[in-house]
Amino acid sequence: TLSDWHYHEEEKKKGTILYQQHKEAKAHNQTLSEEIRFPKYRIHPGASYYSKSINTKQITQLLEIFNVVLPKVTTFDFTALKSEIEKLKAKEKELEELRQQSSSSLMEQLKKKKSGLKESLDELKNNLKEKLDSKELGLLLDTLLEIRVNIIEEGNDSLAEEKFESLASILEKKISENFAGETKKIEEELERLYQIQKEITYLDEIIQSKSIQ
Structure with a gap:
């Protein structure tokens, strides 16, 4: 059977x-x-058993890295990528040090940077207005800085970046046509002003976050 x-x-x-x-x-x-x-397993502190909010700042930073590195190379350049990552780490360390400072100290730094930016911007306008229409130039420079701030605050905003690139190309063309031999120097000064504006934006964010806490 x-x-x-x-x-x-x-x-x-x-x-x-x-x-x-x-x-x-x-x-x-x-x-x-x-x-x-029947061992009692320890849960790793970094383990996630639920959905976490997306860190949009980190995603934006990664997009910035690839936007900087990839268009410039025909093959993937790990050295260039590593360099950009190190720059971001240094910037994050710098921001963390700023977060540890008192609000009054940050406000004082913000005040100085805004004052310095205005002086530098006015000086640049005065140097250029001899050959460029001062009203048009002032509007162009102010708009460039404003859009640059929006890009910094909003992250990877393709529309804002497109506007910025368009205005930047107009300004570069005007400079190259009217200031032969000085183009590089002027562009470097513009980049310096952009960086100051970025620092001002970061300081504003940190001060606001401290006031909320």
Whole structure:
């Protein structure tokens, strides 16, 4: 019968080496302590068992890295990528040091940077207005800085970046047409002003976050 056949098959299994090893291992397992047989696993502090909010700042930074590195190379350049990552780490360290400072100290720095930016911007306008329409130039420079701030605050805003690139190309063309031999110097000064504006924006963010806490 089927039951007899099943019984004989089970008896055959008991005679195999594998079955004996399994039996010995099972018997040995019964002699072990509860701690070993049923270990209490520790949950790693970095483990996630629920959905976490996306860090948009980090995503923006990664996009900035790839926007800087990838368009300039035909093959993937790990050295260039590493360099950009190191720059971001240095900037993050600098921001963390700023966060540790008092609000009054940050306000004083913000005041000085805004004053310095205005002086530098006015000086640049005065140097350029001899050959460029001062009203048009002032509007162009102010708009460039304003859009640059929006890009910094909003992250990877393709529309704002497109506007910025368009205005920047207009300004570069006007400078190259009217200031032969001085183009690089003027562009470097503009970049310096952009960086100051970025620092002002970061300081504003930190001061606002401190006031909320």
